[in-house]
Amino acid sequence: MVSRRGLLSGAALVGVGAMTGVVGGAGAAVADAPLNTPFTPVATPHLAEAERMVQYQRLLAAGYLPDSLVGHWTMDGSGADRSGRERPVTLGSGATWTTLRAGGELSLDGTSGAYAATGSVLDTTAPFTVAAWVRLSNDATSPADLATMYTAVSQDGTSASRFLLQYDPAFKTWTFKVRSEDQSTKVSAVATTPAALGVWTHLTGVWDGTRIHLYVNGRLQGSADTAVSWAATQGFNIGRAKWDGAAVNRFKGAVDDVRAYARALSAAEAALISGLTARENNKYLVGSASSVVWGTPDDLTSWISHARCSSFLTWVLKHTYGWATDAYFTQYFQDRIPEAADYRKAFTDGTAGPRFQRIRKVTDLRPGDLIAVDYNGTDDNNTGHIVMVREVKGVHTGSMTFSGETQYAIEVVDCTSDPHGVYGLSSYAPYPDTRMVDNVDEDNFKGAGIGHMMFYAADATGEFSRYRWSVNTGAAKTYTVAQRPISAARVV
Numbered sequence: 001m002v003s004r005r006g007l008l009s010g011a012a013l014v015g016v017g018a019m020t021g022v023v024g025g026a027g028a029a030v031a032d033a034p035l036n037t038p039f040t041p042v043a044t045p046h047l048a049e050a051e052r053m054v055q056y057q058r059l060l061a062a063g064y065l066p067d068s069l070v071g072h073w074t075m076d077g078s079g080a081d082r083s084g085r086e087r088p089v090t091l092g093s094g095a096t097w098t099t100l101r102a103g104g105e106l107s108l109d110g111t112s113g114a115y116a117a118t119g120s121v122l123d124t125t126a127p128f129t130v131a132a133w134v135r136l137s138n139d140a141t142s143p144a145d146l147a148t149m150y151t152a153v154s155q156d157g158t159s160a161s162r163f164l165l166q167y168d169p170a171f172k173t174w175t176f177k178v179r180s181e182d183q184s185t186k187v188s189a190v191a192t193t194p195a196a197l198g199v200w201t202h203l204t205g206v207w208d209g210t211r212i213h214l215y216v217n218g219r220l221q222g223s224a225d226t227a228v229s230w231a232a233t234q235g236f237n238i239g240r241a242k243w244d245g246a247a248v249n250r251f252k253g254a255v256d257d258v259r260a261y262a263r264a265l266s267a268a269e270a271a272l273i274s275g276l277t278a279r280e281n282n283k284y285l286v287g288s289a290s291s292v293v294w295g296t297p298d299d300l301t302s303w304i305s306h307a308r309c310s311s312f313l314t315w316v317l318k319h320t321y322g323w324a325t326d327a328y329f330t331q332y333f334q335d336r337i338p339e340a341a342d343y344r345k346a347f348t349d350g351t352a353g354p355r356f357q358r359i360r361k362v363t364d365l366r367p368g369d370l371i372a373v374d375y376n377g378t379d380d381n382n383t384g385h386i387v388m389v390r391e392v393k394g395v396h397t398g399s400m401t402f403s404g405e406t407q408y409a410i411e412v413v414d415c416t417s418d419p420h421g422v423y424g425l426s427s428y429a430p431y432p433d434t435r436m437v438d439n440v441d442e443d444n445f446k447g448a449g450i451g452h453m454m455f456y457a458a459d460a461t462g463e464f465s466r467y468r469w470s471v472n473t474g475a476a477k478t479y480t481v482a483q484r485p486i487s488a489a490r491v492v
Contacts, residue, residue, distance in 0.1 A: 061445055070085055095116050129204060149248075156237060157230065239255060281305065362406075389410060434449040
């Protein structure tokens with residue numbers, strides 16, 4: 001990987017720049033051959049295993065937890081209820097669909113129409129959990145006011161809200177509250193960290209029948225005793241609360257991925273739905289021993305990828321093939337887990353052993369092929385980067401073209417601390433990265449995932465001539481093979 005400023009889509013969409021099909025050799029591009037016979041390979045065993053690990057990490061990143069889920073509004077441009085309970089929300093006039101994050105969210109302008117509502121979802125006389133991603137607006141002309149109370153999620157009775165997941169200016173942070181039906185009693189679980197404008201924060205409010213708990217970004221920050229219990233039957237609201245029979249606390253900002261569970265989630269489950277578990281299970285690791293574990297389908301948390309680019313792909317090969325042993329890699333690469341530069345040199349020199357066949361031309365690449373970039377001593381923290389080809393998307397002419405070279409967009413599986421691309425730029429959309437959340441580096445996931453890199457072929461030979469990290473990378477981060485050698489190989 002490279003040092004650069006940095007759920008969650010996987011497949012690319014053709015759109016930016018001129019795209020044509022994959023070619024069989026150097027020269028003009030031709031249409032893809034249809035995969036219409038049983039003799040046409042579409043993948044390889046090691047690519048299938050790499051994708052399995054990535055897909056389970058994506059399930060973790062999405063907070064997959066369907067048990068007792070009675071309402072789930074992903075806010076991806078639709079008010080549909082993804083829980084299967086058919087409780088879609090209806091938007092007020094102050095609610096709009098926006099794309100601050102991958103997948104989109106609901107933005108609310110703080111006016112009387114800033115809400116999305118449906119009928120009551122939870123039996124509030126029994127334990128329950130409510131969760132959401134929230135963000136107070138930092139709009140330059142009309143930001144949220146930290147002296148104002150804003151409610152992200154509530155469920156209401158005739159006079160008041162039974163519970164409120166909200167920002168409270170008295171504490172200057174996030175709270176989870178419950179109220180008595182007559183409004184005489186209020187109990188709050190309060191976050192220990194202050195809220196800030198423009199920062200996405202995951203909130204989980206839990207009532208277990210005797211106590212309420214507030215989890216912030218998957219970690220418990222506040223609890224309080226309460227036995228308050230009554231049935232709130234007047235509707236489930238996103239973006240507002242109720243007090244004295246009227247709507248109040250209208251939200252100014254954005255809300256995403258709202259969930260309601262008909263039970264009290266555990267601390268581990270709160271970590272799961274927030275994405276905290278995903279960040280702990282899928283790490284880009286430097287300076288520590290790597291560990292890549294293929295778990296079981298009924299336990300998402302058993303799937304672990306703690307590795308860097310070269311160790312991740314080495315573990316994929318070891319998991320897939322009987323020949324891929326410590327002895328093989330030590331014999332041919334002089335290390336049981338080679339570095340990216342080791343792979344590149346062995347591919348180029350033809351010393352990678354009988355299980356690797358060098359691929360010289362970019363247009364000869366197939367799914368499962370490995371591409372190794374050697375940083376040639378230019379990065380103190382990395383010898384290079386290595387990726388697995390998922391698909392050659394075709395020729396790209398939309399930006400950063402060079403005379404005598406053809407640029408190809410290649411979808412890759414890899415392990416990185418720096419996802420490929422910059423979310424929100426128009427050129428990013430056709431070439432996304434599964435680890436990308438938004439345009440804030442700290443929000444994006446690291447580790448194993450699927451993204452896109454741009455590789456160039458010399459027109460005269462069809463061989464690698466240069467690369468860049470993503471479609472958004474400029475000239476300063478585009479390297480020729482003289483600067484950073486590149487070599488590819490196929491597992492045979």
